[in-house]
Amino acid sequence: MKKIELHLHLEGAAPPDFIRAVAKEKRTDLSGVFDERGAYAYDDFPGFLRCYEAATAVLTTPRDYARLLAEVLERCAEEGVIYTELFVSPEFCGGGDLSAWRDYLAAMTEVADKGRAMGIDSRGIITAIRHMGPDHARLSAICAAETAFDAGGGWITGFGMGGAEQVHKATDFAWSFDCAREAGLGLTCHAGEWGGPESVRQALDLGCTRIGHGVQAIEDPQLVRDLAEREITLEVCPGSNIALGVYPSWDRHPIVRLADAGVRVTVSTDDPPFFHTTMRDEYDRLASVFGWGDTEFRQINLWAAEAAFCDTATQDRLKKEFA
Numbered sequence: 307m308k309k310i311e312l313h314l315h316l317e318g319a320a321p322p323d324f325i326r327a328v329a330k331e332k333r334t335d336l337s338g339v340f341d342e343r344g345a346y347a348y349d350d351f352p353g354f355l356r357c358y359e360a361a362t363a364v365l366t367t368p369r370d371y372a373r374l375l376a377e378v379l380e381r382c383a384e385e386g387v388i389y390t391e392l393f394v395s396p397e398f399c400g401g402g403d404l405s406a407w408r409d410y411l412a413a414m415t416e417v418a419d420k421g422r423a424m425g426i427d428s429r430g431i432i433t434a435i436r437h438m439g440p441d442h443a444r445l446s447a448i449c450a451a452e453t454a455f456d457a458g459g460g461w462i463t464g465f466g467m468g469g470a471e472q473v474h475k476a477t478d479f480a481w482s483f484d485c486a487r488e489a490g491l492g493l494t495c496h497a498g499e500w501g502g503p504e505s506v507r508q509a510l511d512l513g514c515t516r517i518g519h520g521v522q523a524i525e526d527p528q529l530v531r532d533l534a535e536r537e538i539t540l541e542v543c544p545g546s547n548i549a550l551g552v553y554p555s556w557d558r559h560p561i562v563r564l565a566d567a568g569v570r571v572t573v574s575t576d577d578p579p580f581f582h583t584t585m586r587d588e589y590d591r592l593a594s595v596f597g598w599g600d601t602e603f604r605q606i607n608l609w610a611a612e613a614a615f616c617d618t619a620t621q622d623r624l625k626k627e628f629a
Contacts, residue, residue: 307603308627309585310610311382311390311574313518313541315433315468316371317362317398318577319378322346328373329364336361346580351500351550354580355437355470362398368413371399375414379421379428385585387426389624391615393433393468395446402445404452411453415461429463429616431494432486436469440478443467447482451489464492464615466518471501476508483512492615494541498522499552503529516541516613521552523569524560534568539613544591545583546576556595565602572610604628 322344329336339361341347348357365371375392382390394414400406411430418428432450434443450465465486467479476495483493495509499519503526509517510532520540523529533540544559553559565571573588575581592598611624 309387313574316392316394368410372413375417379426383426389427391429395433396449407449430461431464434467437473443479443482447485454489466494468496530567539570542571543576546581549581570609
């Protein structure tokens with residue numbers, strides 16, 4: 307089954323074997339990053355963030371990111387994904403320096419162009435790291451604005467924010483989102499994963515047309531109605547939510563209730579090797595737990611195509627795949 311994925315962190319999609327290989331090349335000690343089985347080791351969300359940042363700290367050059375993107379796109383294609391949008395942060399690619407970011411972006415754009423020719427299309431969403439604060443976010447927003455669309459080879463088409471929702475209000479980052487909007491970039495923001503319905507409302511106040519996760523909106527019936535009426539798209543990652551304990555089990559996850567209420571939901575893997583999931587796994591569980599079939603999967607992919615941060619011609623091409 308062909309699939310569209312809108313919520314995938316580039317570094318978070320790095321397979322453990324890939325990170326270990328890069329660390330070995332650089333003679334970097336990653337003690338504590340992996341468990342006895344060789345998987346990423348963490349106990350809770352703060353531990354996940356620490357593990358994530360420690361593991362991906364070995365990625366320090368444009369070549370590292372080019373190799374990573376090639377690996378990730380290949381794995382996406384194996385899962386039947388024909389289009390994916392990847393979160394990537396200038397914070398990790400040159401420390402927020404625009405000149406350094408251009409070098410990283412050039413390397414990734416070259417790989418993305420090759421992937422497109424092989425049937426796996428992609429776009430990049432520059433991502434501010436919430437717990438690093440508004441000043442760091444400004445640097446990421448400037449990188450986004452300066453390398454949007456043609457200025458960056460056409461790969462960067464969106465701006466968003468990830469990181470710990472419990473730190474700062476989303477509206478503290480209004481300058482960065484205004485900057486990205488003025489550059490014509492699509493806007494998304496992680497919210498409603500840990501911060502409750504109010505974090506979703508704050509993301510909407512920033513002008514976002516998509517919400518990363520957003521599942522805790524189910525706790526506020528009026529917010530659910532607002533999301534449906536405004537045709538806001540949720541980038542839902544059920545396997546991630548369950549792995550991190552946002553919900554205790556698949557049958558308790560609210561994706562179906564949100565969809566039944568008219569909210570546009572899509573399905574993604576977030577940081578798949580960290581959560582022991584794939585796009586096939588996500589679809590299989592949705593089918594087995596909720597009885598989803600061709601009709602439901604076609605609908606979520608059509609919603610994803612309509613919400614994708616790409617040009618109209620690409621959107622139309624993607625929609626034809628699910629017509």
